[in-house]
Amino acid sequence: MEKKYVYLFNEGDANMRELLGGKGANLAEMSKLGMPVPNGFTITTEACNKYYEDGEVINDDIKAQIMEFLATLEEETGKKFGDANNPLLVSVRSGARASMPGMMDTILNLGINDTVAEAMAAKGNPRFVYDSYRRFIQMFSDVVKGLSKKRFEEIIDELKAEKGIKNDLDLDAEDMKELVKRFKAFYKEQLNEEFPTEPAEQMMDSIEAVFKSWNNERAIYYRRQNDIPSDWGTAVNVQMMVFGNMGDNCGTGVAFTRSPSTGENKLFGEFLMNAQGEDVVAGVRTPNTIDQLKEIAPAAFDQFVDICSKLEKHYKNMQDMEFTIENGKLYMLQTRNGKRTAQAALKVACDMVDEGLVTPEEAVMMVEPQQLDALLHPNFDPEALKKAEPITSALPASPGAASGQIVFSAEEAIEEAAKGKKVILVRLETSPEDIQGMAAAQGILTVRGGMTSHAAVVARGMGACCVSGAGDIAMNEEAGEFTLNGKTYKSGDWISLDGSTGNVYGEAIPTVEAKISGDFERFMNWADEARRLKIRTNADTPRDAAQAVKFGAEGIGLVRTEHMFFDGDKIKAIREMIVAKTPEQMEAALAKLEPMQQEDFEGIYEAMEGRPVTIRYLDPPLHEFVPTKPEDIAELAAEMNMDVEELTAIIDGLHEVNPMMGHRGSRLDVSNPGIAKMQTEAVIRAAINVNKRHPEWNIVPEIMLPLIGDLKELKYVKKMVTDTADQIIADEGVDMDYHVGTMIEVPRAALKAGELAEEAEFFSFGTNDLTQLTFGFSRDDAGKFLPEYYAAKIYENDPFAKLDQEGVGELIEIAAERGRNTRPDIKLGVCGEHGGDPVSIEFVDGLGLDYVSCSPYRVPIARLAAAQAAIKHKK
Structure with a gap:
């Protein structure tokens, strides 16, 4: 019997995490619970490991199974891959057994080409079609071919400047079509080949790219930091696209069942209308808070609140979810146990015991031991803080206090930290490539991004202080400076961040020791009993x-x-x-x-x-204790009534x-x-x-x-x-x-x-x-x-x-x-x-x-x- 490497969502469940990865197992579980999950299938972690065993080649057996399940997906959705009349577009996403936010790669809108785009545009909403197309080119070029993400953003900025507009949403259908043209030209210029138009080729290349991303530098670093074995591999989820960028009654968002910063039992999250998921987590646009969804899409909001409650009770843990609204209809794209700060982790654990959702022993298993480190180190001295005036205030993305000298790149953060300096990494927005610099820094400050941006999520997972969305800052990374309220701050200048309030200070602020009490003490008592x-x-x-x-x-x-x-x-x-x-x-x-x-x-x-x-x-x-400086040797010789030469000979003899x-x-x-x-x-x-x-x-x-x-x-x-x-x-x-x-x-x-x-x-x-x-x-x-x-x-x-x-x-x-x-x-x-x-x-x-x-x-x-x-x- 041939080995099964691919599973439909309705064939799996939450207990198949090792095989289907966290994302695939949870998509399968939500499907079984009757939640609105777009149809799809999961290529297993075993397929990833087989890919590496075979010399980084997807073998014919796995390819055949992928195509077989793609045909099944076409039947389930009533759409056809590469078809001009009723095209099936899919997302290709990684999904490791352990959550690794932002470490591996995703490709959206796969299956689109010139023919499909023209046919879709002819049915109406051409702006949406070409927006999706240019996004696919950009993501495929980055993830599969390794082209510069930054250059694509520059091309967008160039077109906006030509048009005299500032917001991406002001680009019309013809502008999006022009971006597709310019993106493809950049692709050809860089690779000396045309952008691929065959959907099956696009998909196999993308699946392989996700497998490869399991061993990219940032994923390897993240695994080492979080004790994730390299032989686990990643699964790949291929899922029918639902579109949050079709118009004003569409949107996408990320939400937590409780606050990942404080643990408060209140829905916490952000969304953007007329957007795709990457827009929210990348921090390119400033999002709305989740409670605003109640006014904009009340039916979808009510359904979402109900699903949140069911998921938290089902998993007995705070959930982190991704969702999309397409023409007013809600779709669930992911759920997982939410990354949270140490303070939030303790509060959630204690509250869930009080709410009768978990036992004290189950609560003990809900907190990562390494997270406690964030609670044991100093906070700002309250008296010093009273005298300090914030230079700006932004989003309190990850609690804690941090003072350090400004650096503008991950490389500089690593280099300066290695010299023993305390640094604050200041970025327009962070990307997964910045993870090592973020780990080296005392804290992270970003100009763009919300509470669920990459910087916020990764910083919370690390227990690092982070303030995000400081939009008043005018960045000049090339010159190594930023301007705020008429004052310029350069590399090496001291600033301080308060990740609990979002305040930023233009000076170094002293700290005081943390105190263990309240939820911490109660939680640790449960741990000691166990x-x-x-x-x-x-x-x-x-x-x-x-x-x-x-x-x-x-x-x-x-x-x-x-x-x-x-x-x-x-x-x-x-x-x-x-x-x-x-x-x-x-x-x-x-x-x-x-x-x-x-x-x-x-x-x-x-x-x-x-x-x-x-x-x-x-x-x-003993040689570790003897003097090495001539003056110290002379002093000891005098005390011992010895000649310097004699003492030097004794010291040399200890070598x-x-x-x-x-x-x-x-x-x-x-x-x-x-x-x-x-x-x-x-x-x-x-x-x-x-x-x-x-x-x-x-x-x-x-x-x-x-x-x-x-x-x-x-x-x-x-x-x-x-x-x-x-x-x-x-x-x-x-x-x-x-x-x-x-x-x-x-x-x-x-x-x-x-x-x-x-x-x-x-x-x-x-x-x-x-x-x-x-x-x-x-x-x-x-x-x-x-x-x-x-x-x-x-x-x-x-x-x-x-x-x-x-x-x-x-x-x-x-x-x-x-x-x-x-x-x-x-x-x-x-x-x-x-x-x-x-x-x-x-x-x-x-x-x-x-x-x-x-x-x-x-x-x-x-x-x-x-x-x-x-x-x-x-x-």
């Missing part, structure tokens, strides 16, 4: 520890003691220790360091108020060919036992002191030995720790427990975990180094060549950002299993950067580890990701 994993933080200072506690951290999984050594007197003391020539000099330096370390540990214990704290002993190579695989971690303790003893004394004395002040906390120190690869090595270093700790505890006459564990970051340690568990009371997987040593990559250098690996589709993600489940993950699984076999109650955690990544957290939860540890600002993200993982694993 999750199994504990969430700890990586913190090296009392301030970071306190911030993590505010965000819900249940302990510290990693204190990097080396980070404490880089302050004034501490760096001097550790340098003295490193270059010490005699035991006396070493002891003197360690004696200086111990009280400094102890004070730091006491501060962290105080901030954590009895929550568990895991302290990792000194890990990096290693590969320091990250050299003399570091517990290897330092084997060579210099005094380091481990000093750190143990600081840890234990700090805990005793804090326990005396707060006996109710009962602090139990957790001491983590890094870079262990052998049981004998672990025993050797652990004995230094236990001998020192036990002596202090006995001398102080207190009863205090402590635990000694190790960091699993050497592949050998993962394989020998069963032996290591004889001595280690806990394992913490240092996935940064474990990834580094498993791949043989330096994480400091991998960024130079990983882009080529992404382009070659060898890797989809940076393994230092997203845990490699097949390799590194298998080592973790092996170590966990072998460690538990030896010590069933061993505590297992992850303290690498992957501890804050939702996909990695889901993997770790599946292994049954006890906790993950992440940076303070990622704690809420990890809490939600852990809850969602537990809910998924329960199903």
Whole structure:
């Protein structure tokens, strides 16, 4: 039996998302619900993958199925493809399994040519016909042939200037016919061939272009940002055209069942009369708000409101819909779960629980963990804001506060952000090609576009601040400036955006920390009830520890003691220790360091108020601490009573060919036992002191030995720790427990975990180094060549950002299993950067580890990701 690659809308349903893509599955579902969906069919994601398997060729079997289903569509609609008397025009749209707004390509009005256009125009409304024709040429040329969209817009502007008109709607039928002629001439000039007139050729080329768009640069970038695998592929939807540009009783729009900015339970959206869908999302014309549709097309509006209510109840989620009105009749072109801001996501989730639409557990699954990031970062200082005067106000497209220096292109945004600058991307209107620049910017400001324009939708999805439709701005991108109220703003000037109000300020405005309360607190409580994993933080200072506690951290999984050594007197003391020539000099330096370390540990214990704290002993190579500047070397030489030449020789001797695989971690303790003893004394004395002040906390120190690869090595270093700790505890006459564990970051340690568990009371997987040593990559250098690996589709993600489940993950699984076999109650955690990544957290939860540890600002993200993982694993 031949494989089925094409499905009519009435053959599918919402559960076929993997095969039909999100758009196709939802079109099928709406059709089954009896909603007014134009007829069509879906070419599956498997066809897309087959296209790539076959060397980017649509094979004959798939082509035959497409033509067979096209014939069925002709029967269903009573229209014929390419026929002059009753032509069938179609749209060709992408539809991936996961929503990727604006990332892939769409072609409208396909099937039109000179003959079809003349026949359609003869029946009346020639302006509509040639408007549709010129749109098709423009979209086909851009999507299929890669010609400049900007040049087509320039041709339109040239004709308007010749005619002395400003609005596209003032172009008459003859003008549209002239645009068709000029567009085709530009096409021929660029490609040295005539524009294709055969509808079947047009369609196959367009379907192939949509398949190709799955691997365009912006789609690849979006997938990497949103954890969408490349092997999912995209479906293609071929659908009978309905026309919103036939006249004043026609229109098109985009709407949400609730506000995507605030979450308010009120219909939110925009529409344009006598327009096609691209006009709304591209922001070329300023649209009407959805409530105005009630006066313009009351019957269609009432039907639309009813459909919105049914869709939200059916999908149990806020919906984002596209619709067209053709001669007063409503058609539904799409529904999907709506992208929304973090604030809106929390409000919608909480409101839907209160409305009885979803359970708290279902509500937890409605919010993307990464979205919470937008709630955890600063907003404008209210006092500073009172003194600031807006230079203009536009549409509050995506909430948040952003200050930065003006840039006018995505490329400039990326370049300046890489230098550490904060930038605001200012554009006439954004396009999908701008996505990387939008991600690099603090915020986005556009002159054109509404609340559902490309800039607004993408910014909300990113959690980035955006103000759109600032029509008072006069742009001059080529000169790198814009003018507003008689003042000129240039590249590099500071402005600030308030994405909650739409205000734009001509200055930098300071920010204040965000507060977690209300819906956030309530929602996170539901998440905490659902999750199994504990969430700890990586913190090296009392301030970071306190911030993590505010965000819900249940302990510290990693204190990097080396980070404490880089302050004034501490760096001097550790340098003295490193270059010490005699035991006396070493002891003197360690004696200086111990009280400094102890004070730091006491501060962290105080901030954590009895929550568990895991302290990792000194890990990096010693060369990182020694001076490099001649004046600093001279100063240290004087303090150590050494010649500069002698000290320089010692510093040079610390150089290693590969320091990250050299003399570091517990290897330092084997060579210099005094380091481990000093750190143990600081840890234990700090805990005793804090326990005396707060006996109710009962602090139990957790001491983590890094870079262990052998049981004998672990025993050797652990004995230094236990001998020192036990002596202090006995001398102080207190009863205090402590635990000694190790960091699993050497592949050998993962394989020998069963032996290591004889001595280690806990394992913490240092996935940064474990990834580094498993791949043989330096994480400091991998960024130079990983882009080529992404382009070659060898890797989809940076393994230092997203845990490699097949390799590194298998080592973790092996170590966990072998460690538990030896010590069933061993505590297992992850303290690498992957501890804050939702996909990695889901993997770790599946292994049954006890906790993950992440940076303070990622704690809420990890809490939600852990809850969602537990809910998924329960199903």
